[in-house]
Amino acid sequence: MDRPAPKPQVTLGPLEKQDRVSLVSRALADFIQTAELKPGDRLPAERVLMETLGVGRSTIREVIGRFQALGVVEIRKGSGTYLRRRVSASTIQMPLSIDAASLGDALRLTLEVRRGLEVQASAIAAARRSETDLRQIEACLLTMEEAHEREGSAGRADLAFHLAIYDATGNPLFRQLLEQMREGFERFWDQPFDRPDFAARSFPLHRDLYEAIAAGDPAQAVAITTRILDIVEEDLEVLSK
Structure with missing residues (x-):
């Protein structure tokens, strides 16, 4: 029986000093898509995300909180953060916009x-x-x-x-x-x-x-x-x- 092809090796790297929450959201969504994570898979630990993305704990927690609110991840106390549904940078960053004159x-x-x-x-x-x-x-x-x-x-x-x-x-x-x-x-x-x-x-x-x-x-x-x-x-x- 043929073995399934191995998943591609995916890495995270430090981010530029811009809007950290938006950048981390996109980076994490990209990682989920590129690493081909499936619902039920565990995300990298908070400490790993902090070190690889070069941001603080509060930024990571705010992003994870937003993902949780959107139903993307589930936080299991004492176990970690798990994917509930697949996302990509194009789907996680689709805020409703307001086009107004003032x-x-x-x-x-x-x-x-x-x-x-x-x-x-x-x-x-x-x-x-x-x-x-x-x-x-x-x-x-x-x-x-x-x-x-x-x-x-x-x-x-x-x-x-x-x-x-x-x-x-x-x-x-x-x-x-x-x-x-x-x-x-x-x-x-x-x-x-x-x-x-x-x-x-x-x-x-x-x-x-x-x-x-x-x-x-x-x-x-x-x-x-x-x-x-x-x-x-x-x-x-x-x-x-």
Whole structure:
């Protein structure tokens, strides 16, 4: 019987100093494709990726976290990271793009999508959240409140809070959609219009949202999420003038 042809030898190398997360994502996706890894195969260990790609642990973990959110890999505690489905650089890097004339227009378009996702996610999270989910949401809320008190704005701690709510739905598609729209969503936390106090009026409502989810009250969670997004839209209208 003929033996199967050996897999090609594939190596990884240090990356240029650019957008490390994007570069690592492409490099890892290329490796998965070229090494012909199959679902169930184990990926190189975190330490190996750090050394061969020349990046830090936080970058590797962010990339692996994104791959996990997209359903590409599975992390098995104490065992490693395993491939769940085949990918390539052309498929892993296909974010939804926003073609808008101005930052204000781009934020408004993103806000329309956020309404659909976040209102529904809040309702589902209130109905389904586990105690573990609730602790994670609360931890993100505390980080967000500390950042707001220290810096006057919550920054990306706000994004982490909403991601925790998405995860509490138990539906991985919410986070996968956000990962595909990350660039548009992150613009809300990049001090739009050079205003660090953007959407500051909505900040206190985030604790109310946490409490509604903790109470298992989907209707209240929907009402508060809607109010938060209404305030963001009002601020956009003012700042765009």
